Amino acid sequence: MDIKEYIESGILELYVAGALSDKENQEIYALLLKHPELLNEVISIESVIVKLTAAVSPTSTKHLFKAVKEKLGLNKETPVRPLHKPETNWFSYVGWAASLVIGLGLFWFINQNNELQEQLQTVETDKDLLEITLEKYNNDLTTSKQLITFLRDKDIIAVPLAGQAVSPDSYAKAYWDKKTNTVVLDVQGLPEPPKGMVYQVWSLTLNPLTPTSLGTIDRFSTDENKLFTIKNANASEAFGITLEPAGGSVSPNLEQLYTLGVVETS
Numbered sequence: 001m002d003i004k005e006y007i008e009s010g011i012l013e014l015y016v017a018g019a020l021s022d023k024e025n026q027e028i029y030a031l032l033l034k035h036p037e038l039l040n041e042v043i044s045i046e047s048v049i050v051k052l053t054a055a056v057s058p059t060s061t062k063h064l065f066k067a068v069k070e071k072l073g074l075n076k077e078t079p080v081r082p083l084h085k086p087e088t089n090w091f092s093y094v095g096w097a098a099s100l101v102i103g104l105g106l107f108w109f110i111n112q113n114n115e116l117q118e119q120l121q122t123v124e125t126d127k128d129l130l131e132i133t134l135e136k137y138n139n140d141l142t143t144s145k146q147l148i149t150f151l152r153d154k155d156i157i158a159v160p161l162a163g164q165a166v167s168p169d170s171y172a173k174a175y176w177d178k179k180t181n182t183v184v185l186d187v188q189g190l191p192e193p194p195k196g197m198v199y200q201v202w203s204l205t206l207n208p209l210t211p212t213s214l215g216t217i218d219r220f221s222t223d224e225n226k227l228f229t230i231k232n233a234n235a236s237e238a239f240g241i242t243l244e245p246a247g248g249s250v251s252p253n254l255e256q257l258y259t260l261g262v263v264e265t266s
Contacts, residue, residue, distance in 0.1 A: 007037075011028065012041055155177065155178070155179060156175050156177055157176040157178070158174075158175055159239055160173055161239060161259035163259055164258060170259050172187045172189055172190060173186045174186075176263070181231055181233040183201075184227060185201060185229075187199065187217065197243050197246065198245075198246050198247075198248065199217040199242070200216045200241070200242050200248050201214040201216075201217065201240075201241055202241070203232055203234040204236065204240055205237050206237045211251060213249075216247070238260060239260070240260045240261075242257050242258060
């Protein structure tokens with residue numbers, strides 16, 4: 001489509017004046033949404049009309065119709081005149097009829113333009129939401145790729161954590177990278193903790209049994225993937241997860257030991 005040729009054709013002026021059919025208006029409206037150059041041209045035409053009409057009437061439709069009525073003498077008392085053949089001033093009537101048409105056309109265009117602006121605002125809002133969604137998707141994708149790379153590292157130690165007496169069906173898994181002192185903990189197999197309680201992760205040495213807290217899982221309910229990264233610089237021989245009061249405990253409550261797994265040594 002040749003934008004310049006379309007603009008020079010004069011059809012946009014007819015669109016602004018409201019002189020086109022509904023079908024033509026809809027076609028041009030669709031083009032305005034696709035081509036910003038056409039929209040800018042329509043806005044420019046509107047601006048010219050507003051400037052031309054501003055000198056003789058306010059932009060409010062209420063005042064516009066009031067001004068037309070005043071010009072036509074409809075707000076004044078009609079004086080009594082002697083009977084005689086009236087002289088018809090067709091030029092005056094045609095001029096005021098044209099003014100009324102332009103005023104109504106401008107009123108229609110302003111409404112159409114407001115709808116167009118609302119449509120464009122909706123498009124911009126949808127575009128922003130799409131960009132946010134794509135950004136989140138890209139971030140999630142990047143995180144997923146990093147996690148896959150992490151799990152496939154040959155030096156990663158995978159430690160299954162089996163369910164214990166308080167919850168035999170529970171399970172979890174720890175992926176420990178000794179080089180970075182990082183543990184990725186998959187707790188998808190744990191039930192939702194009761195209100196006011198949190199899961200706490202422990203690093204254990206077995207002889208003698210010495211627990212060291214690695215922290216609490218505070219975002220268990222809000223994290224859909226149930227994957228958590230924690231730091232562990234300890235010489236861990238096992239990992240355990242207990243249910244503790246919110247804020248965590250100094251030492252584990254072994255009666256609430258949900259999962260336990262021993263680090264296999266090669």
